[in-house]
Structure formats: structure tokens, C-alpha cells
Amino acid sequence: MRRKVYMVAGYNTISMGTGRKEFNPKKERPGLEEYIREAGQGTLNMIGGAANVDECVIGNFMASRFNRQANLAAFFPYVDEGLRYKPAIRVEGACATGGLALMSGIKSVLAETADVVLVIGVEVQNTVKAIYCADFLAGAGWFKNRKNGHAYFFPGQFSDRAGAYFEKYGRDKTRQALARWFRNAVENSRLCPTAQEYHNTVKDLEALAMMEPNGKSFVDHLNVFDCSKVSDGASSIAIVSESGLKRCGIPASEAIEVLGWGQMEEDITKPPVDPAELTTTKEAVKTALASAGITRDQIGTAEIHDCFTIAGLMCMEAIGFAEKGKGADFILEGNTARTGRFPINTTGGLVGWGHPTGGTGVHQAVTILEQLTGKAGDAQVTIPADRPYGLTVNMGGDDKTLVSIVYKKAE
Amino acid sequence: MTYEERLQHVSVLGAAGKMGSGILLLTAVEMADLSLKPENKGKPFVLNAIDVSDEALSGVLKYLKAQVLKMAEKKVVALRKVYAGRPDLIDNDEIIDQYIFDVLSIVRPSTRMEAAYDSKMVFEAIKEDPDLKIRIFAGISANNPHQPWFFTNTSSIPITKLDEGAGLGGRIIGFHFYNPPAVQKLVEVIKATNTLPEVEAFALAYAKNLRKIVVPSHDVAGFIGNGHFMRDILHAASEVDKLGKDFSFVEAVYAMNRISQDFLVRPMGIFQLVDYVGVDVCSFIMSVMDHHLKEETLRCPLLDRFLALGVKGGQYSDGSQKDGILKYEKGRPVAIYDPGIKAYVPISDFQASVDAKLGTLPAPPAWKAVVGNKAKEDLLRAYFDQLKGASGLGAELARFYATRSCEIGQELVSSGVAGNESDVNTVLLTGFFHAYGPINNYL
Structure with missing residues (x-):
């Protein structure tokens, strides 16, 4: 890379929605602008204010339908008057929006048009019931497939993938592994005060998650516990150059360095190459690891895109942690738990922490920043000295838009 | 066709x-x-x-x-x-x-x-x-x-x-x-x-x-549902009369409403249910039944007295409860109508003293916690076992109420209105949302 790129000053709002004690769908809640402002100010407070910012990026998937709002870049001056007349851009790539926002910021720093980029990812989705939310999120797929798709479009897509996986590699053990995935997610969430499942007190999570899927009221191969949450939330982070780091007065010990990435697209009009495999994810991770010059075995922790538990399982295979068809064993052997070899989604991931779609990619970076700099609080895991790298995988649509980034603690 | x-x-x-x-x-x-x-x-x-x-x-x-x-x-x-x-x-x-x-x-x-x-x-x-x-x-x-x-x-x-x-x-x-x-x-x-x-x-x-x-x-006036409900009202009304020697009227109504809800683990007390259906409707049903059932008298002076004073209950078109025998705030009873003074008396005025007179009772499980609970049977049995051995006026009233409710159910079967005991229980479980059928061996 032509110069070093760092991330600092991560901030997450609460991921609000069912599961949080304070969530009441019948009462008025903070709107899109409040989430943007809270997250943006959170980061600005840590980097010495808006004066230090050169450019801004906001990632948002579907405010046009959830909140009937577009032109989101113009909310930066609402975050802080000091951002008036500064360049800003809004990016969108379905659930990989956050990842694309990060990439946009990274590229501005690399292009030397900016030394400090403020990046916010946001989505406020509880404005409608889940059944209508499904319509909006279906925009992540090809609209021409919507008519023949499931009422719950994306759960339907990943249910089909789960069905294909069950058929190829067996159902019982796989369902057990998906239940374990849910349990790990919720247990990790209980350690993170901003997580949507932070208040969850269910004792036997795996038994709960083993509930038999019911295709009459939902989808054939997944139950609601296999799904990520409907969330309101925002995350923000600053992407900075070396001089940007100095300008903000942040020591390198509080930063992570971007070592490499894989950013790519697959044809949205085409069905999956193999429904039992995340082929684009596989390619993106391969590219990210190669560009960072590391192997998957050097990864200490990863934040991956478990929009559904089955996507989490398949991602373990796409990264190469597990062989094809062995993802269930890998999970059931405890490898992905916080005490396992590769702690995955240490604050709950999309299933546990929440999935404010446009914010998720940024949230992943914030979690890696916290973990690698030792600031994850109760959720902190041990990062082995010989495996100091953090990996993120952010997926948009059904394995279509991919951003995978490799990080390590700055020196 | x-x-x-x-x-x-x-x-x-x-x-x-x-x-x-x-x-x-x-x-x-x-x-x-x-x-x-x-x-x-x-x-x-x-x-x-x-x-x-x-x-x-x-x-x-x-x-x-x-x-x-x-x-x-x-x-x-x-x-x-x-x-x-x-x-x-x-x-x-x-x-x-x-x-x-x-x-x-x-x-x-x-x-x-x-x-x-x-x-x-x-x-x-x-x-x-x-x-x-x-x-x-x-x-x-x-x-x-x-x-x-x-x-x-x-x-x-x-x-x-x-x-x-x-x-x-x-x-x-x-x-x-x-x-x-x-x-x-x-x-x-x-x-x-x-x-x-x-x-x-x-x-x-x-x-x-x-x-x-x-x-x-069977085609007998009142059928199973009202056959039980109307006689349940008559029992509660007669208990209110009996309590009259130690309690004021509103206190007695409060006591029986509480006994029939909390201590029988029902979704609402008997007088709240009368309000829900409507005092006028209940009274009318009773008169129709009374007219057709020659061997039995179904008259409730207590309901007639309320009705004569224009106390009717029933619901607003949005489904919320109108004031009747009880007065409601946010769906909860807060006062009871005293026909003597033609006004509502706040429950808080006498609640503590009536509760004290009813005596210490085994803590009943809330209806809400029981009705959909898989361990319903165990919860109810454990509670009624305690109630069986409990002393005090409240426990006595609750036992008598449950026994009478069971008798009413059995009489519906013996008189041929219901085909069997299970039908009676199904009506109370699915039509009245009770947590258990009246014909049981809990006591």
C-alpha cells in the first residue's frame, strides 16, 4: 500500500429492537437523524472534534423506504456544524453497505485527498413490522425475483440454502450446530451493553434454538432464532493516515492498521453457483488474506456476516476454517466460541448484537478495533501473540457484494 | 347446494x-x-x-x-x-x-x-x-x-x-x-x-x-356456557348476601370478586365478568332461562338492583370496558358501585381491611402465568393442595366457590344439557378462557 491506513475512535449506539428491555414498538423512538448524530458525535469526541475531519462517508441501505429519507450525506452538518461545507458521500451495497463505507474511507486516505475520514453506518428499521421490513430488505436481491420469492424474502433465500446444505451434508448435526451458533451469539451479547440480546436471560439457549422450523408461518428450514435481528442502530469510526493519527492526538496503541482487503461483486441476476457454498465470500476472503500477506491460521478473531446462522456456518467453510461440509463439526467442537481457537463475533454478531443493515460493516470494524486494542470490556477475548490479526467479512445480498478486511493492532 | x-x-x-x-x-x-x-x-x-x-x-x-x-x-x-x-x-x-x-x-x-x-x-x-x-x-x-x-x-x-x-x-x-x-x-x-x-x-x-x-x-335454555355462568353469578350473589353481616355491600362485592379471580385463578372476577358481558345482558339471559326452566328459579335481585339504577357495564365500540358494578381505569377495577349511596366507592378505601379479614391465603399463581404454561397441571395441583389445608375466611370462601362451580358443571351433565364432563370443561376453558375446567379433583 502506498501509505498506512488506520482506524480509530470506534463508537456503537445501542442496537435497538426486540430483545432490549427498553424497546416498545408502540412508543415513539429516536429517528434516523438521532442515531446518525449519536454515533458521529461519539467518534468526533474521540478525535478532537469536527475540525480534524477532512471527508465524511455515510453508509445506509434503505432509509428511502424505512424512513422515507434520502440525501443522507447532508446529515453530517447536523452531527456537528463543523462539518458544514466539507465533502461527504453516501454509499449503499445492501447489508455490505458498512463495508463499502469503510472502503470508501480507506480509498480517500490512500488517494491522499484526506487524512481523516469520518465513517458512519446506520439503519433504523423498526419503523415497520417485520412482514413489511422483509419487503424493504428484499431490495438486496434482484427485484425481478421478488414476485416469486418468499413473503420473508431473505429468510426464504437462506432457508433454501440451508435446505440444500442439509441435503448434501445431513440435517440433524447441522441444525444442532446452528443452535450452538445462536447460543454463542447470545452468550457473547450478554457481555456487551450495546447488544440487542444483552438482556437475554434464557437458560437453555440451544434447546430454544432447536425449535422445529414451520414453513406455514415462516420458512421451511430456519426458525426465527436462526435469523439476525431487526435493528435500529448506528456505528462510526475514523479512518486516518499516519499524519491524521497525529492530528487527532491518538496514540498508535489505540489504533488498528488496515493490512489488506477483498472487495468484490457477483452478478445479482444469477442464482448461487452452489447453494451450499458462499462462493463470493470465499473469493473475497482469499483476496483479503493474500493482499495482507497472511494465512487464515494467523487470525486471532473474526467478525463475520451471520445474517442467518446458516450463513455463519457456511462462512466458516468459505474462510477455510472448516472443510466443505465440516462447518457443523467445527462449530460443535467449540472452535468459534469465545474460548475456542477462533473466537467469532465476540459481541454477538448479527444474530446477537444486532443487524442495523447499513451499520453492520462499520460495527464489525469497531469490534475488531476494540478487541485488538484491548478495549472490549467484558467481551474481551485473548488475542494470541502469534495470531495477532483480525478479519471482517461483510456480505450484501445473497453472497453478492463482499467486503473482507484484515487488520492488526498498530505499532 | x-x-x-x-x-x-x-x-x-x-x-x-x-x-x-x-x-x-x-x-x-x-x-x-x-x-x-x-x-x-x-x-x-x-x-x-x-x-x-x-x-x-x-x-x-x-x-x-x-x-x-x-x-x-x-x-x-x-x-x-x-x-x-x-x-x-x-x-x-x-x-x-x-x-x-x-x-x-x-x-x-x-x-x-x-x-x-x-x-x-x-x-x-x-x-x-x-x-x-x-x-x-x-x-x-x-x-x-x-x-x-x-x-x-x-x-x-x-x-x-x-x-x-x-x-x-x-x-x-x-x-x-x-x-x-x-x-x-x-x-x-x-x-x-x-x-x-x-x-x-x-x-x-x-x-x-x-x-x-x-x-x-342440548337445547336447554342457557346451554352449557350460560348454564354455568348464570349459576356462578347466583352463587356469588348469595355469598355477597351472606357476607353482609360482617362486611358492607361494596366490601362483600370486592371480596367475592377477588375470591373468584385470584383464589380460583380465573382471568377476571365474577362481577368484572358480569360487567364485561353487560349487567343488562346477564339479567336478560337469566330471565329467559328462568322462563324456560320450570324446576329452578333463576333470579338475581342483586343484578336487578343495579339495573334499576342504570348500572349496566358492557363495552365501548373500541372494546374498552364501560363502568358497571365496578369502575375501571385502564381496564382495572378501581371502585365499586354502592347502590345505597348511588356512587362508586374507591377499592383502596377498604381493600386492606377486607384482605385482612379474608386471612392469609396460600399465594395463588396468577392466571396469566398458568394459562399457557406447560406445567399448568402441576402448578394448579400444588396450589389447590395448599388451599385444601388452609384456614381462614378467604380459603373457606374459595373452597366453597370451587366446589359449587364443580357441582354446577356436574348438574349440567346429569340434567342432560352437556353430553359429558369434558364438554363442560371445554366450554369453560375455551369460551371463558379459564385455566382449568370446573369439574376436577383438585379439592
């Missing part, structure tokens, strides 16, 4: 009422679902919503729209298949909106009884007045060339009396929904002596399609 043909032209009488609007909703949805089947494309389906005034009917479509929206949201997975052939309907909200439109477009509000002259079946949910019902049935029957079938929602009047009075020749059956019809699972089905077998067969098929639980009741 097939099931579908019968349901192509239907009228609901009393469609703006509490029960009628619910019956209208369920029937409209069933008819719309039939109309949307490919084989029924192009066939007209008509549902007349008949009531006495335009004012009353003006709220009906609004109610239907809100309810059908809820139902459509729940069954959108299936609705996407129903509208698979409509390329213009893509998002769930478009499909839901279309379904609401398709249901509502079947419904024709009307204040004219003549609208029923073309119907092949008639649901009736009007005032509990035998003469009025007979007059209307006879009128429709005489002017309707289709020999229509009559499904009456009466909760007390013997069906045979209506059949004979209106000269229907067995084209009638009792089809008694519970309040609210869209929610309560129970339907009591009551055959008149001459009810035609095809009418009964249709009634059972219709109930099945509505996913209702059918309990047959």
Missing part, C-alpha cells in the same frame, strides 16, 4: 353489535377465501351486514379493515400463493392491501331487512328477545325463495322454540360464538328437535374452517 354455494349469499343480522361484527368478520374472511379459489373465479359472493341504524353500521367497515389487516399480516405466506397469478402484486403490503379490499368488497352494509331476502343463509346476533327473533325469522323465511338456513347466536333461548315459532321446519341451528368471536375458540352448537341433518353438517364444516372448537349442547 354445496358448502360454497350456500356461502355465496349470506346475511348477518345485528352486524354492528359486539358479537355480530365478529361473526361478520369471520364469515367475510371465509367467503373471501372461497371467492379467491381459482374454481370460484367470477362467481359473486355477497355478505349483507344488516343492523338497525346507519350510525351503528358506520363503524363496521373500519373494524373489519383493522381486523382483516391483522389477519392478513399473519397469513401473508399463504396469501402470496393465493395471488401468485397477479403480476401486479409484488410486495407483501400490496398483497395485504389487495386481500383487505377483496374481503371488504364482499360486505354490503344495510339497514333494510329486505337485503336478507336473497340470502341462502342468515346469521343472527340481535337482541336476546325470543319474540323479536321469531318475528324476523318468519319475515325473512316468508319472503325468501331460497329456503334460507338460520344460524342463531342466542346464548339462552331454546332453538326449538325459535324453529317452531317462526315455522322454519328445522332450517335452524344454534351456533353460539363466545366474545370476542374472532378470538375465542369455542362455538356451542345446539340442534333443535327438528334441525335438518344437512344444516348440522354445514355448521360443523363451517366451524372447522373457522378453526373453532365445537361443543354440542
Whole structure:
């Protein structure tokens, strides 16, 4: 890379929605602008204010339908008057929006048009019931497939993938592994005060998650516990150059360095190459690891895109942690738990922490920043000295838009 | 005539009422679902919503729209298949909106009884007045060339009396929904002596399609549901009288309401239930039953006294509770009407002293915590075991109340109103939402 790129000053709002004690769908809640402002100010407070910012990026998937709002870049001056007349851009790539926002910021720093980029990812989705939310999120797929798709479009897509996986590699053990995935997610969430499942007190999570899927009221191969949450939330982070780091007065010990990435697209009009495999994810991770010059075995922790538990399982295979068809064993052997070899989604991931779609990619970076700099609080895991790298995988649509980034603690 | 043909032209009488609007909703949805089947494309389906005034009917479509929206949201997975052939309907909200439109477009509000002259079946949910019902049935029957079938929602009047009075020749059956019809699972089905077998067969098929639980009741005034409920009221009223020597009137009403709710683990106390149904309705049902049941007197001076003072209870059109024997704030009783001073007395004035007089009781589990609980049986048995050995006035009243409720149930079986004990228990479980049937061996 032509110069070093760092991330600092991560901030997450609460991921609000069912599961949080304070969530009441019948009462008025903070709107899109409040989430943007809270997250943006959170980061600005840590980097010495808006004066230090050169450019801004906001990632948002579907405010046009959830909140009937577009032109989101113009909310930066609402975050802080000091951002008036500064360049800003809004990016969108379905659930990989956050990842694309990060990439946009990274590229501005690399292009030397900016030394400090403020990046916010946001989505406020509880404005409608889940059944209508499904319509909006279906925009992540090809609209021409919507008519023949499931009422719950994306759960339907990943249910089909789960069905294909069950058929190829067996159902019982796989369902057990998906239940374990849910349990790990919720247990990790209980350690993170901003997580949507932070208040969850269910004792036997795996038994709960083993509930038999019911295709009459939902989808054939997944139950609601296999799904990520409907969330309101925002995350923000600053992407900075070396001089940007100095300008903000942040020591390198509080930063992570971007070592490499894989950013790519697959044809949205085409069905999956193999429904039992995340082929684009596989390619993106391969590219990210190669560009960072590391192997998957050097990864200490990863934040991956478990929009559904089955996507989490398949991602373990796409990264190469597990062989094809062995993802269930890998999970059931405890490898992905916080005490396992590769702690995955240490604050709950999309299933546990929440999935404010446009914010998720940024949230992943914030979690890696916290973990690698030792600031994850109760959720902190041990990062082995010989495996100091953090990996993120952010997926948009059904394995279509991919951003995978490799990080390590700055020196 | 097939099931579908019968349901192509239907009228609901009393469609703006509490029960009628619910019956209208369920029937409209069933008819719309039939109309949307490919084989029924192009066939007209008509549902007349008949009531006495335009004012009353003006709220009906609004109610239907809100309810059908809820139902459509729940069954959108299936609705996407129903509208698979409509390329213009893509998002769930478009499909839901279309379904609401398709249901509502079947419904024709009307204040004219003549609208029923073309119907092949008639649901009736009007005032509990035998003469009025007979007059209307006879009128429709005489002017309707289709020999229509009559499904009456009466909760007390013997069906045979209506059949004979209106000269229907067995084209009638009792089809008694519970309040609210869209929610309560129970339907009591009551055959008149001459009810035609095809009418009964249709009634059972219709109930099945509505996913209702059918309990047959014999054609004895009050049937099973009110047979138990009215005698339960009489028991509570007589206990209020007895308590009169140690308690003021409002204290006694409070005590029996609390005993019947908290200590019998029921969803609401007996006097709150009277308010829910309506003091006037309860009183009317009792008088109908009293008229038909020669061996037994069913009169409740306590209800009559309230009624004479204009204390009626019942519900507002949005389903919220009107003040009656009890006064309500946010759905909870906060005061009790004292007929002596013609005013409500706040419960907080006497609650502590009455509770103290009732004595220490074993802590009953809340009805809410029991009703859907898998370990319901164990919870109830453990509680009643404690109640069995408990001393004090409250425990005594609770035991006597439960025993009397059980006796009432058993008498419904021995007198032939109910076919068996299980039917009685099903009615209380699914029509009154009790956590357990009255005929049990808990005590």
C-alpha cells in the first residue's frame, strides 16, 4: 500500500429492537437523524472534534423506504456544524453497505485527498413490522425475483440454502450446530451493553434454538432464532493516515492498521453457483488474506456476516476454517466460541448484537478495533501473540457484494 | 347446494353489535377465501351486514379493515400463493392491501331487512328477545325463495322454540360464538328437535374452517356456557348476601370478586365478568332461562338492583370496558358501585381491611402465568393442595366457590344439557378462557 491506513475512535449506539428491555414498538423512538448524530458525535469526541475531519462517508441501505429519507450525506452538518461545507458521500451495497463505507474511507486516505475520514453506518428499521421490513430488505436481491420469492424474502433465500446444505451434508448435526451458533451469539451479547440480546436471560439457549422450523408461518428450514435481528442502530469510526493519527492526538496503541482487503461483486441476476457454498465470500476472503500477506491460521478473531446462522456456518467453510461440509463439526467442537481457537463475533454478531443493515460493516470494524486494542470490556477475548490479526467479512445480498478486511493492532 | 354455494349469499343480522361484527368478520374472511379459489373465479359472493341504524353500521367497515389487516399480516405466506397469478402484486403490503379490499368488497352494509331476502343463509346476533327473533325469522323465511338456513347466536333461548315459532321446519341451528368471536375458540352448537341433518353438517364444516372448537349442547335454555355462568353469578350473589353481616355491600362485592379471580385463578372476577358481558345482558339471559326452566328459579335481585339504577357495564365500540358494578381505569377495577349511596366507592378505601379479614391465603399463581404454561397441571395441583389445608375466611370462601362451580358443571351433565364432563370443561376453558375446567379433583 502506498501509505498506512488506520482506524480509530470506534463508537456503537445501542442496537435497538426486540430483545432490549427498553424497546416498545408502540412508543415513539429516536429517528434516523438521532442515531446518525449519536454515533458521529461519539467518534468526533474521540478525535478532537469536527475540525480534524477532512471527508465524511455515510453508509445506509434503505432509509428511502424505512424512513422515507434520502440525501443522507447532508446529515453530517447536523452531527456537528463543523462539518458544514466539507465533502461527504453516501454509499449503499445492501447489508455490505458498512463495508463499502469503510472502503470508501480507506480509498480517500490512500488517494491522499484526506487524512481523516469520518465513517458512519446506520439503519433504523423498526419503523415497520417485520412482514413489511422483509419487503424493504428484499431490495438486496434482484427485484425481478421478488414476485416469486418468499413473503420473508431473505429468510426464504437462506432457508433454501440451508435446505440444500442439509441435503448434501445431513440435517440433524447441522441444525444442532446452528443452535450452538445462536447460543454463542447470545452468550457473547450478554457481555456487551450495546447488544440487542444483552438482556437475554434464557437458560437453555440451544434447546430454544432447536425449535422445529414451520414453513406455514415462516420458512421451511430456519426458525426465527436462526435469523439476525431487526435493528435500529448506528456505528462510526475514523479512518486516518499516519499524519491524521497525529492530528487527532491518538496514540498508535489505540489504533488498528488496515493490512489488506477483498472487495468484490457477483452478478445479482444469477442464482448461487452452489447453494451450499458462499462462493463470493470465499473469493473475497482469499483476496483479503493474500493482499495482507497472511494465512487464515494467523487470525486471532473474526467478525463475520451471520445474517442467518446458516450463513455463519457456511462462512466458516468459505474462510477455510472448516472443510466443505465440516462447518457443523467445527462449530460443535467449540472452535468459534469465545474460548475456542477462533473466537467469532465476540459481541454477538448479527444474530446477537444486532443487524442495523447499513451499520453492520462499520460495527464489525469497531469490534475488531476494540478487541485488538484491548478495549472490549467484558467481551474481551485473548488475542494470541502469534495470531495477532483480525478479519471482517461483510456480505450484501445473497453472497453478492463482499467486503473482507484484515487488520492488526498498530505499532 | 354445496358448502360454497350456500356461502355465496349470506346475511348477518345485528352486524354492528359486539358479537355480530365478529361473526361478520369471520364469515367475510371465509367467503373471501372461497371467492379467491381459482374454481370460484367470477362467481359473486355477497355478505349483507344488516343492523338497525346507519350510525351503528358506520363503524363496521373500519373494524373489519383493522381486523382483516391483522389477519392478513399473519397469513401473508399463504396469501402470496393465493395471488401468485397477479403480476401486479409484488410486495407483501400490496398483497395485504389487495386481500383487505377483496374481503371488504364482499360486505354490503344495510339497514333494510329486505337485503336478507336473497340470502341462502342468515346469521343472527340481535337482541336476546325470543319474540323479536321469531318475528324476523318468519319475515325473512316468508319472503325468501331460497329456503334460507338460520344460524342463531342466542346464548339462552331454546332453538326449538325459535324453529317452531317462526315455522322454519328445522332450517335452524344454534351456533353460539363466545366474545370476542374472532378470538375465542369455542362455538356451542345446539340442534333443535327438528334441525335438518344437512344444516348440522354445514355448521360443523363451517366451524372447522373457522378453526373453532365445537361443543354440542342440548337445547336447554342457557346451554352449557350460560348454564354455568348464570349459576356462578347466583352463587356469588348469595355469598355477597351472606357476607353482609360482617362486611358492607361494596366490601362483600370486592371480596367475592377477588375470591373468584385470584383464589380460583380465573382471568377476571365474577362481577368484572358480569360487567364485561353487560349487567343488562346477564339479567336478560337469566330471565329467559328462568322462563324456560320450570324446576329452578333463576333470579338475581342483586343484578336487578343495579339495573334499576342504570348500572349496566358492557363495552365501548373500541372494546374498552364501560363502568358497571365496578369502575375501571385502564381496564382495572378501581371502585365499586354502592347502590345505597348511588356512587362508586374507591377499592383502596377498604381493600386492606377486607384482605385482612379474608386471612392469609396460600399465594395463588396468577392466571396469566398458568394459562399457557406447560406445567399448568402441576402448578394448579400444588396450589389447590395448599388451599385444601388452609384456614381462614378467604380459603373457606374459595373452597366453597370451587366446589359449587364443580357441582354446577356436574348438574349440567346429569340434567342432560352437556353430553359429558369434558364438554363442560371445554366450554369453560375455551369460551371463558379459564385455566382449568370446573369439574376436577383438585379439592
